[in-house]
């Protein structure tokens with residue numbers, strides 16, 4: 629059987645982490661190594677390894693991930709001050725967990741990218 633991703637281990641309770649949002653398709657956790665005051669990962673429950681592996685049938689899921697991120701930004705009171713949403717894909721972008729996740733980063737002035 630294919631090895632579980634760290635996020636699947638968290639979802640199944642085999643690895644400890646506080647799930648700060650959950651619905652039938654998506655969950656969210658605080659990043660263990662935050663790069664800013666707010667750093668949340670929005671993750672589909674179904675493992676998709678990279679954005680390259682998505683297709684038209686994932687469009688609702690991907691859209692919903694952005695809407696969940698927007699709601700979490702508001703909940704953390706950073707919707708007006710600003711935030712960044714990003715997917716890292718493969719090695720040049722330094723993707724380390726091969727189970728797609730949307731980074732929500734904010735709560736302070738971010739460096740230009």
Ligand code: AMP
Nearest residue numbers: 634645658659660661716722723724725
């Ligand atoms: P990426 O580099 O885009 O693949 O991002 C993976 C992210 O997952 C990194 O920001 C890590 O800090 C984060 N991460 C890895 N393991 C855990 C964990 N157990 N709990 C929360 N975040 C994690």
